[in-house]
């Protein structure tokens with residue numbers, strides 16, 4: 420297994436995560452490709468060129484190249500309109516593959532749009548296809564229907580099912596996601612593999628809280644709650660705000676929200692949250708902070724007493740893992756990958772309801788018991804150490820090698 424084509428049509432691994440279309444998938448594609456490159460698998464990442472000023476190819480590090488492939492206008496295009504540009508993207512990738520990049524041994528497609536492209540490329544090139552969906556329409560339809568475009572649920576779910584049916588491997592981040600793929604998409608369980616993402620422990624490690632607060636210019640006193648991520652209804656930032664309001668005995672507590680609007684509802688959601696903060700009289704206690712470069716986030720996690728992850732659904736939840744790696748207890752919704760990442764009452768708490776009072780009760784439990792908080796912090800950092808990008812890359816490298824020796828799966 421020497422070379423891999425990684426498809427990331429709608430968003431570049433070089434983009435800022437935490438706003439717009441940039442999130443966990445960008446971090447996943449960048450970190451995994453980088454770890455694979457270090458393990459000797461040359462990775463060519465293909466993403467849509469969205470500006471004239473982008474070079475055709477960026478050599479990120481030895482063995483990792485990002486190709487900007489023209490498809491549609493050299494301008495940002497909303498994710499909801501990208502389906503029509505997939506064919507052109509495929510042509511662009513084929514051009515690079517048959518030119519300087521070379522035919523890959525396997526393809527790894529990310530998200531359903533790249534999945535469609537990957538499926539065509541698989542048949543054109545005769546190489547195996549591994550697909551990671553990151554989010555799935557049928558899961559989203561259950562938890563956050565308003566985030567799906569009007570015609571998207573059936574149209575997207577149908578495309579996902581088609582790609583799953585012809586993928587040589589479907590990658591899930593955790594057992595919960597693997598079950599969703601087999602149950603909601605009738606996938607062959609033999610072709611669904613759980614490969615957990617990782618965290619860069621060189622950046623995300625425990626540190627000195629007070630120093631972190633000083634470095635960020637945040638108040639030295641008062642408990643700090645932290646939300647990190649894209650702002651859209653699915654992420655449930657409103658639950659974190661209401662939980663702060665419901666937190667009894669901690670009137671000096673404050674909430675930092677790091678991230679920016681994302682998706683069709685993003686801007687409305689930001690306005691809604693600002694209005695909510697005003698209505699609850701929390702202007703002095705909620706800070707909205709711009710998206711931060713990924714490596715700098717460790718300072719925010721270290722500064723915080725509790726990281727709150729109230730998502731309605733989450734295929735994995737890198738933020739919860741990064742917080743844990745920094746020794747910050749996590750209070751998270753008991754959904755998706757968060758169920759795997761948070762050990763209830765050991766490294767944080769899992770909340771079964773969407774009631775902010777329940778979140779507030781668990782947050783107070785941590786704030787009111789410094790010994791419990793310290794123990795949780797130590798355990799969280801320890802347990803996070805099992806997740807590394809090099810482990811994920813090693814598992815994938817072995818999997819790709821097996822796939823290249825098998826007969827390719829054909830369309831059902």
Ligand code: UDP
Nearest residue numbers: 436437442443446648710711713736737738
């Ligand atoms: N992130 C970041 N800067 C920000 C906000 C978020 O680098 O200002 C990163 C964060 O560190 C995490 C990713 O964006 O790695 C979000 O991933 P997650 O799986 O939590 O959510 P997703 O975006 O996939 O829904």
